Amino acid sequence: MTDGKSLLSFVIYLLIAVLGAALGSFFNVVIDRVPRGKSIVNPPSHCTECGKQLPAWQNIPIYSYLAQKGRCKNCGAKIHWHHLVVELVTPLLFLILALLFGVENLAFWKFALMFGFLIPIFFIDAFHQLIPLVLSLPMLGLGLILSFAQSAFRFRDFFLVYFLPALMLFILLYALALAWEKVFKKEGLGGGDVILIPALAVYFGAVHIPFVILLASVLGMIYFLLFVRKANQVFAFGPFLALAGVLWALVGDVLLLSVGFGL
Ligand SMILES: [Zn+2]
Numbered sequence: 512m513t514d515g516k517s518l519l520s521f522v523i524y525l526l527i528a529v530l531g532a533a534l535g536s537f538f539n540v541v542i543d544r545v546p547r548g549k550s551i552v553n554p555p556s557h558c559t560e561c562g563k564q565l566p567a568w569q570n571i572p573i574y575s576y577l578a579q580k581g582r583c584k585n586c587g588a589k590i591h592w593h594h595l596v597v598e599l600v601t602p603l604l605f606l607i608l609a610l611l612f613g614v615e616n617l618a619f620w621k622f623a624l625m626f627g628f629l630i631p632i633f634f635i636d637a638f639h640q641l642i643p644l645v646l647s648l649p650m651l652g653l654g655l656i657l658s659f660a661q662s663a664f665r666f667r668d669f670f671l672v673y674f675l676p677a678l679m680l681f682i683l684l685y686a687l688a689l690a691w692e693k694v695f696k697k698e699g700l701g702g703g704d705v706i707l708i709p710a711l712a713v714y715f716g717a718v719h720i721p722f723v724i725l726l727a728s729v730l731g732m733i734y735f736l737l738f739v740r741k742a743n744q745v746f747a748f749g750p751f752l753a754l755a756g757v758l759w760a761l762v763g764d765v766l767l768l769s770v771g772f773g774l
Pocket residue numbers: 558559560561562563583584585586587588
């Protein structure tokens with residue numbers, strides 16, 4: 512840590528870690544409140560059991576949860592473990608992204624933004640079997656803007672690599688969901704997945720998105736075989752799509768390059 516350059520990158524990584532933990536804390540509010548239709552800004556952070564508002568020093572990411580042993584200081588109610596996990600995982604994932612891509616790379620910002628949607632979606636769908644449109648639609652819209660930028664604002668490249676695959680997936684999945692409902696008289700593919708898969712396509716593009724869907728299906732199948740006892744048990748696919756999206760963003764390029772399939 513002697514020259515200015517390494518000091519600068521140390522400061523950048525430190526900033527990413529601190530901002531990541533703070534964002535993780537915000538994602539926890541999203542996970543708690545969005546599926547219940549509550550505002551994410553009002554009221555300020557409070558215990559969901561006793562309603563006591565949290566002073567700033569009881570609202571420090573990671574530290575507060577550990578210092579209070581996962582309980583509310585006022586009433587002793589248990590704080591759900593997702594609070595600690597999200598506050599740890601978010602900065603960690605952002606740091607790995609920064610190390611892999613470098614903060615000057617647009618890919619870092621694109622995937623960091625995508626993670627910002629996928630982390631809450633993972634937990635909300637796992638807990639409530641629901642992918643809120645207030646998350647999936649902005650994920651899709653902002654992804655389109657960043658992909659256009661990543662295509663150096665060349666409309667033809669953007670259209671062929673990102674827009675058209677996403678649109679085709681949407682049409683295909685929508686038709687499939689409708690057909691399923693007609694034949695089996697119940698929802699097969701969740702409505703949320705019909706938006707989430709095209710949204711992922713917007714971030715990954717035509718080459719990578721088949722691998723993301725394949726990985727999600729493999730992860731989902733493993734989970735199904737290991738943990739789902741009855742065939743008709745409700746089982747959300749969104750968490751596996753979110754997990755596959757995060758994993759593929761980190762290893763996809765390297766994997767494809769290593770088999771001579773680089774782009
Ligand atoms: Zn409490």
